[in-house]
Amino acid sequence: MRQFFAWLFLIVLMVFLVIGGFEMVHPFGEPPSTMDQYMIDNAQEETGSNNVVGAVVFDYRGFDTLGEATVLFAAVTGVLLVLRAGEKKEET
Amino acid sequence: MTGTLIGNFPFVAAVVLMGIALYILIFRRNLIKIVMGITILSSSVNLFLVTLGYRTGGIAPIYTDAPEGPMVLPVVQALTLTSIVIAVATSALILSLVIRIYRHTGSLDSKKSRRMKG
Amino acid sequence: MSKIVRTVANQLMLFVLVFGLYVIIHGHVTPGGGFQGGAVIASGVVVLIVAFGSGHIKNSLRERRLSVVESSGALLFILVAFAGIGTVFFYNFLVGSQIFGGIPPTGSNPGDVWTGGVIPLMNLGVGLKVTAGLSAAVLALALFSSGEEMEE
Numbered sequence: 001m002r003q004f005f006a007w008l009f010l011i012v013l014m015v016f017l018v019i020g021g022f023e024m025v026h027p028f029g030e031p032p033s034t035m036d037q038y039m040i041d042n043a044q045e046e047t048g049s050n051n052v053v054g055a056v057v058f059d060y061r062g063f064d065t066l067g068e069a070t071v072l073f074a075a076v077t078g079v080l081l082v083l084r085a086g087e088k089k090e091e092t
Numbered sequence: 093m094t095g096t097l098i099g100n101f102p103f104v105a106a107v108v109l110m111g112i113a114l115y116i117l118i119f120r121r122n123l124i125k126i127v128m129g130i131t132i133l134s135s136s137v138n139l140f141l142v143t144l145g146y147r148t149g150g151i152a153p154i155y156t157d158a159p160e161g162p163m164v165l166p167v168v169q170a171l172t173l174t175s176i177v178i179a180v181a182t183s184a185l186i187l188s189l190v191i192r193i194y195r196h197t198g199s200l201d202s203k204k205s206r207r208m209k210g
Numbered sequence: 211m212s213k214i215v216r217t218v219a220n221q222l223m224l225f226v227l228v229f230g231l232y233v234i235i236h237g238h239v240t241p242g243g244g245f246q247g248g249a250v251i252a253s254g255v256v257v258l259i260v261a262f263g264s265g266h267i268k269n270s271l272r273e274r275r276l277s278v279v280e281s282s283g284a285l286l287f288i289l290v291a292f293a294g295i296g297t298v299f300f301y302n303f304l305v306g307s308q309i310f311g312g313i314p315p316t317g318s319n320p321g322d323v324w325t326g327g328v329i330p331l332m333n334l335g336v337g338l339k340v341t342a343g344l345s346a347a348v349l350a351l352a353l354f355s356s357g358e359e360m361e362e
Contacts, residue, residue: 006118014111021103028099029148036145036165044155048305048313049238049326052153052166053173057243058332061170062291062300065332068174069284069339075181076280076343080273082188083354155314156239156321177245177340184347191354 102143109136123190123200127183134179141172211261219261226254234337237330239321244333248340255345264352276346283338290331302327 026032039060040052047055057065113136116129145165151158153166190200197205234247259267294301304310305327312325323330 010111010114010118013114014107017107017110018104021107022097022100025100025103025144028102028143029146031145031147031165033145033165036167039166040153040163044314044316046305047302047327047329048311049329050155050314050319050321051238051241051243052155052163053169053241054238054243054329054333056166056170057173058329059300059302059327061167064170064174065336066287066291068177069287069336071178072181072339072343073280073284075185076347078185079188079347080350082185082192083350085354152241154241155318158318173245180344184351188351188354191351 102146103140106136106140106143109139121202123193123202126202127186127190130186131179131183134175138172138175138179141168141175144168211263215261219257223254223258226257227251230254230341234333235330236323237333238326239323244336245340247333248337249344251337251341252344252348255341256348259349259352264349264356267349268353271345271349273346276342280339280342280346283335283340283342286335287332287339290328290335294328302329304328 039056043052043055044050047059049055109132113129113133116125116132120126120129145168147162147164149161150164151161153163153169193205194200199205230247230251232247233242233250234244237243237247255271291300294303297303305313310324310326310328310330312322314322314325
């Protein structure tokens with residue numbers, strides 16, 4: 001019974017997503033963009049770097065990089081905390 | 093309709109990858125296979141993000157010795173960078189927990205490590 | 211592993227280090243930056259761990275040194291972000307000044323390293339953080355599987 005409902009859910013979700021991929025997205029190759037066009041035109045004089053992706057990551061959207069650095073720090077601390085061989089039990 | 097049927101194929105490829113990942117997550121019980129399913133799910137979302145920002149005949153958004161042509165969107169590539177780094181960190185944490193579960197219960201079946209007792 | 215693998219891994223680490231530092235420092239001129247260069251150097255460290263065994267590498271890469279490098283990278287990033295607090299948080303205050311202050315001409319041009327404002331310093335901070343973090347995570351996984359633990 002559970003298997004039947006799981007298959008039904010998966011098939012309905014996949015049909016919806018495939019139809020969405022064909023109809024509900026913009027045609028491939030012509031994205032409607034005004035914010036990105038502003039960044040391509042003005043990144044060289046406002047930030048002074050040739051790499052527009054680097055300027056977007058560190059200058060226009062610096063808060064996202066701050067959040068990502070925090071997640072990386074927390075994950076590395078978590079790995080080092082979980083993988084400690086525990087202390088030996090004392091003999092009583 | 094046939095124009096969008098063939099032209100929108102890269103989006104449907106990302107959706108098919110997501111379908112494979114969801115099948116693994118629902119129907120498989122081995123813990124390592126579940127971790128692989130999570131990784132494939134992250135990869136499908138990253139692929140979808142990058143194909144959203146393509147312009148026909150575009151070049152990379154770098155001004156150093158750039159050839160002629162319109163530039164592809166840069167904001168979408170910045171979002172994908174963040175997503176890839178977070179996926180790597182999360183999968184490292186999940187794998188360390190799987191190692192601990194294997195040492196504690198002795199098997200990699202997800203039905204055997206379901207109870208929450210000590 | 212055998213003598214050939216160990217010698218080749220020793221010699222290869224120098225070239226991997228130089229290439230990784232090139233990708234980190236030229237982050238505002240060519241494709242790349244902090245995250246990509248950090249991943250390159252961490253993969254070089256993984257080659258060393260596979261060739262020599264984790265018990266041998268444990269004596270050189272202790273946990274406290276790696277944690278100091280990672281924390282200093284994060285602190286450099288945050289201090290550079292706070293330094294422009296006169297206008298906004300994350301303000302690019304080095305554009306037009308002496309250090310890293312050139313402005314490139316509009317359109318296609320051969321790139322110059324002394325441009326970019328505050329971006330090369332942030333690239334350096336993030337590169338240090340990613341290198342130390344990924345190396346520590348892989349070393350902890352390798353040591354736990356062979357039964358020992360990381361030294362302080």
